[in-house]
Amino acid sequence: MRQIEKTFGVVLRERREAKRLTQESLAEKAGLHPTYVGLVERGKRSPTLRVARALALALGTTLADLANSAEKELREPSE
Amino acid sequence: MRQIEKTFGVVLRERREAKRLTQESLAEKAGLHPTYVGLVERGKRSPTLRVARALALALGTTLADLANSAEKELREPSE
Numbered sequence: 001m002r003q004i005e006k007t008f009g010v011v012l013r014e015r016r017e018a019k020r021l022t023q024e025s026l027a028e029k030a031g032l033h034p035t036y037v038g039l040v041e042r043g044k045r046s047p048t049l050r051v052a053r054a055l056a057l058a059l060g061t062t063l064a065d066l067a068n069s070a071e072k073e074l075r076e077p078s079e
Numbered sequence: 080m081r082q083i084e085k086t087f088g089v090v091l092r093e094r095r096e097a098k099r100l101t102q103e104s105l106a107e108k109a110g111l112h113p114t115y116v117g118l119v120e121r122g123k124r125s126p127t128l129r130v131a132r133a134l135a136l137a138l139g140t141t142l143a144d145l146a147n148s149a150e151k152e153l154r155e156p157s158e
Contacts, residue, residue, distance in 0.1 A: 004132045004142065046127035049146070053083045062150050063083065067128070068143035 006043035007073035008052070011066055013041040015059050029058035085122035086152035087131070090145055092120040094138050108137035 016026050023041070027034040031054060039045045040055070047055070053063040095105050102120070106113040110133060118124045119134070126134070132142040 004128050008128055046129040048125035048127055049083050049087055049131055049149075050125040052128055053146075053150075062146070064143050064147035064150055067132075067141070067146045070128075071132075071141050071143055 002074055002077070003043070003046070004067075004070055004074060005040075005046040008047075008066065008070040009041045009043040010073060011069040012037075012055060012059075015061070015066070016041075019059060021059075026055070026058055030054040081153055081156070082122070082125070083149055083153060084119075084125040087126075087145065087149040088120045088122040089152060090148040091116075091134060091138075094140070094145070095120075098138060100138075105134070105137055109133040 016023070021029075023037045024034045027037045030037070030051075032051065036045065037055070040047050040051075049063065052066065056063045056066050059066075095102070100108075102116045103113045106116045109116070109130075111130065115124065116134070119126050119130075128142065131145065135142045135145050138145075
């Protein structure tokens with residue numbers, strides 16, 4: 001079974017690209033290191049709630065919204 | 080400003096008590112240590128997405144649901 005950090009990473013990348021932000025600019029907005037944002041997008045890190053929410057706010061949305069999309073992708077994989 | 084881990088902890092405790100589960104039984108269902116569940120409920124740890132989702136599933140709900148309640152409590156504190 002895919003893990004939540006995998007689908008969260010996919011959702012994060014989609015949302016970032018939809019906003020035409022680079023990993024660097026998203027990282028700066030969220031107060032994180034660009035390398036860390038890349039690791040989260042690739043599902044290599046399971047961020048804490050605090051970090052995941054900082055990323056959500058930097059994208060103009062909520063943690064609940066990103067979690068909902070990530071959990072939906074776990075239930076109904078689009079790929 | 081209150082942090083998400085504080086309100087997540089409050090929500091977690093409320094939901095656990097509503098299900099009449101002890102910290103020990105919730106921990107066992109989620110595959111966590113009871114001490115860790117206590118720390119999360121008191122807002123002393125910001126769990127990873129993976130752990131937060133395991134807690135949600137053990138309570139019969141989703142991470143998005145718990146995150147939504149925790150973020151609502153950040154926006155409109157009930158206490």
